[in-house]
Structures are given as C-alpha cells and as structure tokens.
Amino acid sequence: MASVTLSEAEKVYIVHGVQEDLRVDGRGCEDYRCVEVETDVVSNTSGSARVKLGHTDILVGVKAEMGTPKLEKPNEGYLEFFVDCSASATPEFEGRGGDDLGTEIANTLYRIFNNKSSVDLKTLCISPREHCWVLYVDVLLLECGGNLFDAISIAVKAALFNTR
Amino acid sequence: MAMEMRLPVARKPLSERLGRDTKKHLVVPGDTITTDTGFMRGHGTYMGEEKLIASVAGSVERVNKLICVKALKTRYIGEVGDIVVGRITEVQQKRWKVETNSRLDSVLLLSSMNLPGGELRRRSAEDELAMRGFLQEGDLISAEVQAVFSDGAVSLHTRSLKYGKDVDLSCPARTRHGFAPSSTHLLTYPEAHISQLGQGVLVQVSPSLVKRQKTHFHDLPCGASVILGNNGFIWIYPTPEHKEEEAGGFIANLEPVSLADREVISRLRNCIISLVTQRMMLYDTSILYCYEASLPHQIKDILKPEIMEEIVMETRQRLLEQEG
Numbered sequence: 001m002a003s004v005t006l007s008e009a010e011k012v013y014i015v016h017g018v019q020e021d022l023r024v025d026g027r028g029c030e031d032y033r034c035v036e037v038e039t040d041v042v043s044n045t046s047g048s049a050r051v052k053l054g055h056t057d058i059l060v061g062v063k064a065e066m067g068t069p070k071l072e073k074p075n076e077g078y079l080e081f082f083v084d085c086s087a088s089a090t091p092e093f094e095g096r097g098g099d100d101l102g103t104e105i106a107n108t109l110y111r112i113f114n115n116k117s118s119v120d121l122k123t124l125c126i127s128p129r130e131h132c133w134v135l136y137v138d139v140l141l142l143e144c145g146g147n148l149f150d151a152i153s154i155a156v157k158a159a160l161f162n163t164r
Numbered sequence: 165m166a167m168e169m170r171l172p173v174a175r176k177p178l179s180e181r182l183g184r185d186t187k188k189h190l191v192v193p194g195d196t197i198t199t200d201t202g203f204m205r206g207h208g209t210y211m212g213e214e215k216l217i218a219s220v221a222g223s224v225e226r227v228n229k230l231i232c233v234k235a236l237k238t239r240y241i242g243e244v245g246d247i248v249v250g251r252i253t254e255v256q257q258k259r260w261k262v263e264t265n266s267r268l269d270s271v272l273l274l275s276s277m278n279l280p281g282g283e284l285r286r287r288s289a290e291d292e293l294a295m296r297g298f299l300q301e302g303d304l305i306s307a308e309v310q311a312v313f314s315d316g317a318v319s320l321h322t323r324s325l326k327y328g329k330d331v332d333l334s335c336p337a338r339t340r341h342g343f344a345p346s347s348t349h350l351l352t353y354p355e356a357h358i359s360q361l362g363q364g365v366l367v368q369v370s371p372s373l374v375k376r377q378k379t380h381f382h383d384l385p386c387g388a389s390v391i392l393g394n395n396g397f398i399w400i401y402p403t404p405e406h407k408e409e410e411a412g413g414f415i416a417n418l419e420p421v422s423l424a425d426r427e428v429i430s431r432l433r434n435c436i437i438s439l440v441t442q443r444m445m446l447y448d449t450s451i452l453y454c455y456e457a458s459l460p461h462q463i464k465d466i467l468k469p470e471i472m473e474e475i476v477m478e479t480r481q482r483l484l485e486q487e488g
Contacts, residue, residue, distance in 0.1 A: 036172050038172050
C-alpha cells in the first residue's frame with residue numbers, strides 16, 4: 001500500500017477513534033478483516049495456498065525435496081523459508097527495498113515453526129542421520145495491505161496442510 | 165479475537181447477483197456501434213470508415229439522435245461547476261496543486277481562495293509567503309471547478325456562500341487571469357460551505373458512480389453530513405452544531421468527536437463501500453436507504469460479503485418502490 005498523506009484533522013480523528021476502540025471502518029481494535037483462503041493454486045508445487053486479508057495478498061508454495069538431516073537433530077526433517085517482497089506489492093519495495101522486510105519475516109517464520117505443535121518434524125524423517133524430507137517454503141507478497149505476519153503465517157499453515 | 169475465513173469459490177460474480185433482464189450494450193475500443201450515419205456522435209466515439217466506432221470501453225447510451233459511450237472506469241474529467249473534494253499535494257509560488265483523481269493535478273490559485281479580511285482584498289507578497297499557513301500538503305479541501313484548461317487540467321476555487329452570490333463577478337483577479345465570469349444571475353445555496361475540511365472520513369470511489377445532482381452537500385438525518393465530490397472523493401463528517409464561517413474555515417476543530425457520531429460515520433462509510441462494490445449510483449437517497457437497511461447489523465458486519473449483498477438488495481428494492 002503506497003503511503004497517503006493525511007491532514008492533521010484526519011489523523012486526530014483516527015487516533016481519538018482508536019482510543020475509544022472504534023476504527024474508521026467500525027471494527028474494534030482487535031477485529032480482523034475478511035480473510036479468503038484458497039489452497040492448491042500452483043500446480044507444480046507439492047502444496048500451495050493463497051490468502052487475501054483485506055488488501056494483503058500472499059501466495060505460498062511448498063516444494064518437498066530429499067536431504068540430509070541437520071547434525072543436532074538427526075531424527076527430524078526441517079523447513080527452509082524464503083520470503084520475496086515483490087516490487088509490485090508496494091512502491092517501497094522497489095529494487096532492494098523489500099529485502100530487509102523479507103529476511104525479518106523469514107526469521108520470524110523460522111521461530112514460529114520451530115516447535116512441535118505447529119509442524120511435527122519427526123514425520124519428515126525417512127532414515128535417521130541419512131535421509132529426510134526438506135520442505136522449501138516460498139512466500140510471495142503480491143500486494144501489501146497491512147498485517148503481513150498474520151496473513152503469511154495463515155498462508156504457510158494452509159500450504160503445509162495442502163502438501164502431499 | 166475470532167477470525168472468519170472464506171473460500172473464493174463462495175464469491176458470486178456481480179452479474180449473477182444483479183439478475184439483470186435488460187442487457188446493456190457494452191463495447192470495447194474499436195467496436196463498431198452502428199453503421200447508420202444519421203446519428204450525432206457524442207463522447208467516447210469517433211467516425212471512421214463511414215461507421216461510428218467506440219474509443220473507450222463502456223456502455224452505449226442513446227438519447228434521440230445522440231450516441232455516446234459512457235466509460236465504465238475512468239479518471240475524473242472536470243466540468244465547470246462540479247464540486248470536488250481534493251487533497252493538497254504541493255504548495256507552489258502562487259497556487260496549490262490538488263489531487264482530485266484526474267489525469268493531471270488540479271490547481272487552486274491563491275487568488276481563487278477566500279482569505280481572511282474580506283473578499284476583495286488584493287493578494288500581497290505576505291499572502292504568498294503565508295500560503296503554507298492556510299493550506300499544507302495533505303490537507304483536504306472542497307472546492308468548485310472554475311475552469312478547465314485545454315490540456316484537461318482543472319482549476320478550482322473555493323466559494324463563499326454566506327452572502328448567497330457568485331464570487332466570480334466581484335473578484336477582479338479572476339478577469340485578470342482571463343477567465344470569463346461564469347454567469348450573470350445570482351446563485352443561491354441554502355447551506356453553508358466549508359472550504360478546508362476538518363475531522364471526518366474520506367472514501368474514494370469511481371467518479372462514474374456519483375450521481376449528478378443539484379447539490380452535493382447533504383446533512384443526513386442520521387446525524388452526519390456528507391459531501392459527494394464529483395471526482396469520486398466522498399467526505400463524511402460530523403454535522404457541525406452551529407453553521408458559521410470563520411475566516412474561510414482554516415482553523416480545524418480538533419476536539420474529540422463523540423462515540424455516537426463516530427459510529428454513524430463508520431456505518432455510513434461501510435454503506436457507501438457496499439453500494440460501490442455492487443456498482444450502485446451514489447446519491448443522498450441511496451446512501452440513506454442503505455444506512456437504514458444496515459441498522460439491524462453491527463457496523464463491522466456490514467463489510468462481510470453476504471451482509472453487504474443483503475443490505476444493497478434491500479436498498480435497491482426500496483429505491484424501485486419509490487420510483488414506481
């Protein structure tokens with residue numbers, strides 16, 4: 001979303017509204033916008049999902065490949081995240097502008113999916129210390145309309161669910 | 165903190181929902197409209213090889229012998245006398261550049277602006293330096309289109325309606341710039357007009373959805389006022405208690421707006437957005453009916469697709485009943 005300049009009065013109106021738990025569109029401070037989830041959108045991946053949250057549009061593709069387990073976790077497979085903030089998402093992402101945000105989101109995703117309750121990594125193991133599945137998760141930001149972290153985490157979860 | 169998920173397959177296309185019986189004659193640029201040469205050609209058409217061909221994508225409208233094509237999606241094209249709501253993007257030497265969703269930025273000349281101290285004051289060098297004190301980048305204004313330049317750029321002016329007369333005739337600066345006085349008869353307007361806009365909400369819609377009416381400033385009975393700019397910018401604001409014009413309204417009122425007023429404004433905003441997604445014309449009656457149809461629902465629920473459909477269906481029914 002390209003940034004829009006607002007007049008002082010508009011800013012004051014919005015801030016006062018938020019203080020009273022009423023946003024401009026009538027939602028409370030903790031209410032979400034409408035979410036649309038679609039899985040199996042990209043045909044040449046093992047799993048994919050597309051999530052639309054208001055103006056935010058995220059596309060996730062998951063590819064499964066064989067690899068060797070990490071030394072400290074020989075019984076588990078692992079996930080690799082890559083977040084691409086495309087320049088068409090918002091003018092700020094032109095050139096190399098989106099890289100910082102991309103690495104920040106990728107690091108957050110590593111932390112989120114590092115525990116057992118989100119993804120059971122033991123199921124990704126084929127033979128201990130020798131072979132395991134590696135899931136390469138690619139996230140593409142088609143349009144940036146706010147609340148990226150929530151939308152991306154929903155999309156990744158949906159894509160992993162869709163992975164066969 | 166509940167979230168609702170939806171599937172895109174559940175989204176119904178617009179034409180299904182409308183269930184129109186009358187098919188509109190839709191054309192794309194290059195389509196032949198008619199080979200009959202008896203028609204006069206209007207906007208959006210051109211004559212080529214003895215045929216009338218469309219130059220924009222839209223629906224064909226025919227009034228007696230005049231054929232024109234009304235574009236479905238277009239930027240705002242200025243007409244003299246339109247009311248527009250614009251945002252200041254630049255402050256230049258003797259004028260402001262205003263963004264009005266048109267192909268070129270509109271201009272607001274310093275001489276076309278109401279300044280404190282009376283209508284007929286000559287604009288001095290101090291006024292030029294103090295321009296940023298009147299209007300800054302990001303400020304919203306409501307203005308009237310005074311003239312349209314040959315390249316399509318629009319020149320604005322902010323009217324003063326307190327005296328109920330056309331300011332053009334009295335201001336000498338206007339003729340200096342070569343603009344002919346727009347009219348010789350008195351134009352009376354019943355309500356006061358604010359030039360710089362204070363607290364409120366801006367909604368941006370397509371200019372083709374705003375119906376042309378006698379007046380674009382409405383004080384809705386539900387408790388808020390709305391300015392329907394012809395350029396598609398709609399400004400919703402709390403109705404001011406007392407109507408007075410202090411020095412052109414440069415000092416914006418920054419006191420907190422009451423929660424009841426806020427809810428009315430948010431509801432109106434959501435109603436306007438639902439009317440726009442269903443491609444209905446926007447005017448005071450349609451907005452009011454939509455507002456009343458939405459009262460049983462919570463404000464944030466109006467944004468859900470099913471409820472949006474329901475409300476607009478009810479509004480459409482009421483409007484048809486009112487006409488018939």
